[in-house]
Amino acid sequence: MLLGSSFKPIVASIGLDTNSLTAQDDFGKSGKEWQKDDSWGTYKITTINQYSGEANLRNALVYSDNIFFAKLALKIGKDNLANGLNKIGFNQQIDFPISISSSKFADGNEFESEIQLADSGYGQGKILVSNMHMASIYSAFVNSGNMIKPYIEYKDNPTPEYLVKNAFTENTANIIKEDLIQVIEDAGGTAHNVKMENVTLAGKTGTAELKKSKDDTEGNEIGWFCAFTADDSIDNQLLIVSMCEDVNKKAEKRICNIKSKNNFRLCFEKIRKVNRDD
Numbered sequence: 001m002l003l004g005s006s007f008k009p010i011v012a013s014i015g016l017d018t019n020s021l022t023a024q025d026d027f028g029k030s031g032k033e034w035q036k037d038d039s040w041g042t043y044k045i046t047t048i049n050q051y052s053g054e055a056n057l058r059n060a061l062v063y064s065d066n067i068f069f070a071k072l073a074l075k076i077g078k079d080n081l082a083n084g085l086n087k088i089g090f091n092q093q094i095d096f097p098i099s100i101s102s103s104k105f106a107d108g109n110e111f112e113s114e115i116q117l118a119d120s121g122y123g124q125g126k127i128l129v130s131n132m133h134m135a136s137i138y139s140a141f142v143n144s145g146n147m148i149k150p151y152i153e154y155k156d157n158p159t160p161e162y163l164v165k166n167a168f169t170e171n172t173a174n175i176i177k178e179d180l181i182q183v184i185e186d187a188g189g190t191a192h193n194v195k196m197e198n199v200t201l202a203g204k205t206g207t208a209e210l211k212k213s214k215d216d217t218e219g220n221e222i223g224w225f226c227a228f229t230a231d232d233s234i235d236n237q238l239l240i241v242s243m244c245e246d247v248n249k250k251a252e253k254r255i256c257n258i259k260s261k262n263n264f265r266l267c268f269e270k271i272r273k274v275n276r277d278d
Contacts, residue, residue: 003134005064005190006206006224007123009176010137011073012057014084016172020076023175026054027071034067036074036114043115045070045122051188061179062189064205066122073121078111081120088137088147088167095163096132097152103129123206135241136163138226141180141202142237145173177202181230194227196265199234203227220246227264240264 015021033044047066053059060068073081082105086092090103106126111117119125129137132150139148145168149161168176180202183189190205206224228239242263 002208002222003123003127003129003224004206004208004222005066005123006134006204006226007127007129008061008064008069008121008206009141009180009204010085010088011069011076011081011121012061012179013140013168013172013176014081015072015076016175017169018076018080018084020080021057021072023057023179026056027060027068029055030067030071034070036118040115045118049188049190057175058179058182061176061204062182062186064190069121070118071121073117074114078117081117082106082109082111088140088164089133094130094133094136094150096150100130100132101128103133124209131241131243134226135239137167138228138241139239140164140167141173141177142228142230142232142239143173144170177230180204184227191225191227194225194264196268199229199268200231201227201264202230222246229268236268238264238268240267 012021016023032048032050033046035044045067047064047068049063049065051059051063051065055065055068057068059065076084085103085105086109090105091109093102094100104126105120105128106112106116111120111125116125120127136147136150140146143160145166146162147164147167149163151158151161181200183204184191184195184201186192191203194201194203204226206226208222208224223244225242226240227242229237240263242259244259
């Protein structure tokens with residue numbers, strides 16, 4: 001399914017690993033709408049949240065800056081971005097007991113235009129990712145850059161297996177993890193209302209727009225929230241990928257965040273109780 005802004009940490013990781021980006025780079029403010037040049041015609045990329053400070057990676061993730069990630073995708077380039085996505089399992093069948101559709105980023109495994117490449121930077125374009133694949137990718141941010149292989153049957157004391165080893169460098173994984181912590185901890189972060197007491201969380205919200213065109217005001221939207229515990233000292237490590245359909249209004253997006261927070265808390269408390277009982 002389309003991911004929207006939940007895809008941004010993945011693009012950021014590829015940018016860091018291809019040396020297309022450093023954590024300190026300032027891409028410059030562009031207001032609420034931007035286009036590369038006149039060759040795009042009337043097409044412009046828009047963003048919602050305005051913020052003070054530099055247009056760097058941390059702020060771009062905290063405030064979910066679409067324009068920053070559009071610029072980043074163009075800077076990475078279509079070949080590097082395609083190669084980076086294929087490396088982490090796009091256009092491949094995931095080894096899992098239940099059939100899961102392969103994740104895709106473009107028809108024919110190739111970005112068709114500069115605009116599509118830019119849109120893909122913030123999770124639009126033709127980006128399609130399964131929930132299970134998304135969870136595995138996010139697991140790399142707390143496993144030294146290695147993507148954990150998912151399984152469905154309960155195991156006692158399982159030995160971790162990897163879907164993709166060295167999906168990202170350890171340094172890149174740590175940078176993204178710390179920035180995703182701020183998405184929740186920072187008072188201006190798009191997921192600040194998901195903050196929980198006594199546990200450090202990291203995560204990213206996303207809204208995927210299911211529109212026929214840029215001018216379509218009737219298309220539905222899908223709300224995403226990917227979150228994980230980011231404190232190595234606790235025993236109850238948890239990662240959850242939540243998706244809510246039809247979140248076309250601000251109130252509906254807020255409800256989606258609240259549901260995601262409650263789901264995370266319920267799962268976290270249940271796992272902690274099971275561990276105590278054991």
